[in-house]
Structure formats: structure tokens, C-alpha cells
Amino acid sequence: MPQVSIKDIARMLNISVATVSRALHDRYDVKPETKLKVLELAERLNYRPSSHAIGLLKKRTHTIGLVVPEIDNQFFSEIINGLENVAYQQGYNVMIFQSQNIYEREVKIIDQLIGARVDGIAISIGSSTQDFKHLNMLKDLEIPLAMFDRANDQVYGHKIINDNFEGGYKAGEFLIKSGRKRIAHIAGPSTLKLTRLRMQGFKAALRDAQMELRPEYLVHTTFRMEDSHQTALDLLSLPEPPDAIFAVSDYVALGVLKAARELHLHVPNNLALIGFTNLAVGPLLEPPLTTISQQSYEMGEETARILLENIESPDKDFKLQTRIFKPELVVRNSV
Amino acid sequence: MPQVSIKDIARMLNISVATVSRALHDRYDVKPETKLKVLELAERLNYRPSSHAIGLLKKRTHTIGLVVPEIDNQFFSEIINGLENVAYQQGYNVMIFQSQNIYEREVKIIDQLIGARVDGIAISIGSSTQDFKHLNMLKDLEIPLAMFDRANDQVYGHKIINDNFEGGYKAGEFLIKSGRKRIAHIAGPSTLKLTRLRMQGFKAALRDAQMELRPEYLVHTTFRMEDSHQTALDLLSLPEPPDAIFAVSDYVALGVLKAARELHLHVPNNLALIGFTNLAVGPLLEPPLTTISQQSYEMGEETARILLENIESPDKDFKLQTRIFKPELVVRNSV
DNA sequence: AAAATGTATGTAAACGTTTACGGAACTTTT
DNA sequence: AAAAGTTCCGTAAACGTTTACATACATTTT
Incomplete structure (x- = not known):
């Protein structure tokens, strides 16, 4: 028997839908005998209420939309876990989507989430997104928005981010302290603010140590390993190759590691390497990275907390929040 | 201005909702002038159709539900990618949920998916699931079901799985051929059929080579690295430790690698190690694993294809499909 | 001039659920 | 015996959208 509705149950028992509804909700004003009959039949027919009907009727769906650039990236999947856990605890569902860093997909996803009438949206903006209309219209629609990790100042929404400048500074500082002289940086897509900040922090560390960053030691790549691998090969094949690399992320560092191995460069003896993120595989690499x-899981939790607080606040003008996580240096053996 | 409906637009333009609906759908029988007015206003107010209303009205939602044990596992996130891509190409959406291997969560998720009136469900069953009522009732409800990677014979649904017996056999065979004598196996949760099959294949390989599996060389663990790490420590601390280990998955192999490093055992010199899955990080480990x-991405694609074919088939008695992927030995340096 | 056709729009029902309101049939109070 | 209070259930509207059917007016055909 295909899916049944409350109407079907009502018809079968010769009672009204209102009574069925009340029985299912265990309301006070329904005869125990009737209640039992309804519950039994509902159980037998595997009745499950239609979330569409309920979503239509009530103004709230108790669902939040989550948009990440890609799901097969431990950093984001840990954020998802943190966010989901907090959301579930408060009785909310999470709809997960990936933009694949494609602008058109991101727009489409947002449209869908609006159509699904989610109570709020959490997003890490894709690297190719330059136009923010699709996000800023959420303000007019009164749908709370939280940006995590990849936020943008032109967008109206909460921000849960890292102090990327400081992280970049710490990375540069540590490489300098370890005595390296020819320090390079493989940066991410320049469209991302996070990329620019890590780079700026890194540059500041060099400047404070009266060191200079050679132009050929600053290169850009995407977060995909294949790209960073090629970039690293080029960088390490320079006439005077660097003796240290600060990679904008651990995934990029993996590409560097691969390139170094292919070029028979020993890490850390010939090349010091420092990443960014602190992926779970880091300690298992040779050398440990x-x-x-970045506290991914906690960032996910915090994102959910802020978003839900906004959603549940009766205050129309809920203030925009910014939460900045402090990055920590994790010393292993690659430097 | 908060979210508007077709009714709001109709009221503002002093026309009927039917006309607005027709205009938005670019139907033939609406005056160009009216059409223009509607489209303009809809655009200005950021109108997006309510998927709840449409889902209620139409019988189809063009959505499939996807349930994985955990999302922060590259194997599953690649499956998600394969499945999503095929689904998107055919105009379907995917709702992703994780059960965390917790039975109660799995049941709840299925209930939700039924409530959301998804057109079909793809699942990799959680390791703690012993009762399959929640899955078998999908047959009565006429919701197509596809199980990938972790399937169960008691459940009515399509299966997209690996030839786990053969995979286990190949692993055992390769370790034997490489000259190892004290070969151990770290198996997964014994509730999973996949675990039992890999183990049986492995045992068959030993048997065919007239080798014996010592009872203390067969241990069980979960797929989480922390557990496998401890299990490996115990195994490698036996009075007569194994000189080779077949790990039920790459994640488990990572735990073994960590343990070996802590015990100053060189891989592969002191210990040969072979995993299962072929994670992307494998080649980057030291030694490369x-x-x-397992062709995770392709398994995802195939799951989507079979499920969608079932969904779009007018045939009520669409035959159950079983697709078995052949596992391949990937030789790197850990043996 | 009547009939037929075409064009543009409106009416209303349907999808599944909740809930305010009303009312019938009892039971208790005076 | 009338009034008041309980207990249980039904009616109907609402949510947003689509669509079969009806309708009004204008234009063309006889």
C-alpha cells in the first residue's frame, strides 16, 4: 500500500481528519478508544506526516540549509559534523549542498533553499563567487545568514572565521625562527579574502624580520591537490629554489610533499614545509606535517549556535555577529 | 520584505493567481503585457516558488534521499559526489544525511525521508543496524531503495557492492606471494557482511596456500582510526607479532601505520601492510599504501543510475538489480 | 445578424495538515 | 426540570501552487 494521508485514515475509520490529527498528537479531547484505533491503523499503514503539508501550514520548517564548496574535504566535513550536532540538539534539520566552487551552482542552491523555506542558511562562499546578490537578497527575505571560514565583507551576514592574518604571521615567523632564508608562499585563489589575509600576515612576519619576499617565491594555486602539485613542481624547479614553503592549506601542502618526493628533496632537511588547517592525516604523513x-568542528558548532540564536530571536534587528577563531601553531616534524 | 507568494503578486497587480502562475511559466495564453508585469514584480520581490506547495500538489518531488554512515570519510564523500552528479544531470536533488552508525538515527532519517516524500532512497547501512523494518517498509510504501557498499540480504532493495570476498582473497594472496609468514587480519565490525566476506576471502587465500591463520591474528575493530590504532598496538605487542597485516580498510591501515611508527617498526621491512578502499591520501603516506x-565515485554513479531507472520506470514490478564491482590490487610500497 | 472561433483571464478544486470554533450528547448542579 | 458544565467530535479555513473548466469580450466567418 502506497503512502497514506490523514484523510485515508479518517475515511477508513469513519471519523474526521481533525480527530485523526488530534489522536496522533495525543490531544486531551479525544476518546481513548478512538485514539487507540487511530494509532493502531497509522502504525499498521506506516503513516508518516507530510513535511510539505506541515511546512506549508506553519511558518517555520525547523530546517537550516548548509552550503559548502566541497564535501570531500575533511575540513568541511568536520564543520558539517559540528554544525549538525548543535542543530539536532535544538531540534533542527540540516540540508547539505555543495557548490563545487561553481558560482552558478551556488546561486541555484540558494534559490532552492529559499524555495524550501529554510529557517536559516550557513555558507562557506565558493572561490569563484564575485557577485553577492544571491546572498544579499536573503536580508530582504528575512532569512538569517551565517558565513563560515569563507566570508565576504560585502555580504550581510554573521561571520565565523579564523584570524587568517595571524595564522599567516605565525607560519612565517616559525619558518624564520627555524633559520630558513629562502622562504616561499603558495597562496590560494586571490579572490578569497582568506587567501589575501594569510599572505599579508606572512609578509608582515617577513617584514618584521627585515626579510624580503622575492616575487618568484609568491605563487597562487587552487585548493585542489593536482593543481598545487604542479605549482610546487614549478616552484621547486627554480634556479634558486626555496628552502621553506608556507602552503595556504594542508591540501596544498600535500601537493608540495608529493612534488618534493618526486624531486628527491628531503623534508625537512632540504625543504621546510608548513600547512594550514590541521587535517587528521597530518600526523600520519612522513614527515608529520x-x-x-583551524578548529573546524568548533567552527561548525559556533556557526550553528549563532544562526539558531538569530532564528529563534524575536528581535527583528538581531545584531550581526563576528566570531574570530585564533589559529594555533602545531609543531610536528616537517620544519 | 519577507517572502512573497503568488497570491501576493496577484493581489498587487489586481489579477488572479492563475494568471500569475501562467505568466511565470511562460504559457501561451497570457497577454505579453501582463506577463511582463508579473515577471518584473516577481524579480523585484525575489519570488521563489514554495517547494512545499509543489511537493504537496504533484506526486513527485524529484528528490532522492541519501544516507551514509559518516560524511567525514573520503570513501563516502566520493560516493556522494558520483551519486549527486548523475542525479543532477537528470534533474534530481539529493538530500544527504549521516547516521553516524547509530541505529536510532538511521530509523529517524528514514522516517524523515518518507515524510519528505522523496522519490527514492540510497543507503549504506550503519554497522549497528540489526533490525531492518525501517528499510523493508519502503517496499510497501513503494519507495525504491538502493543499498551501496553496505547491503543486507534481508532487505528488499537494489545492491551496488564490491566483490569483497575476492578483495580479501587478493589481499591475502599478495601478502603470501611477498613471502610473509605470520599474516594477520584486522577485521571490521562483525555485524557487517562486508567484513565477513573480506575475512572469508582472506582466509580462503591462506587455505589455498596451505597456511594457517592463528586465532590471535584475527581481531576486530571499528572503522574509526582511534580504535584501529589501539587494536594494532595490541596486535603488534604480541609475544610473536605478525609480519604482515591486512587491514579491512585504509582508515584502519592508517591506525596500523601510526601504531607501527610508535613501536619503531619499519613498514614494509618489519611489517607489510595492505589496506582496502584506495583513499586519495594513500600515495602520500610513507610508505605509500x-x-x-574500491571505485567509490563509480559506485555512487551506478547507485544513482539504478535508483533513477527504478523511479522513472512505469513498471510497478521493477526487478531488483545487483551490481558487483571488482576490486583491484593497487601495489605501492607498504608490502 | 447570427454563429463560430480566438484571446485573455477568472473560478475553484486539489494536495495534507493543523486548529479555532461550534455543537451534540451526556452528566452534574441547582 | 431547567441550567450549567463536560466530553468528544465535526466543520471549515488556511498555507502556496497548478490546472481543468468556465466565461467574457473581441474578432472573424457564414
């Missing part, structure tokens, strides 16, 4: 840690 | 590959 020195990195700047 | 030898493993049995």
Missing part, C-alpha cells in the same frame, strides 16, 4: 590549526 | 581499490 607542521601546520596552523 | 598498498591497497585494494
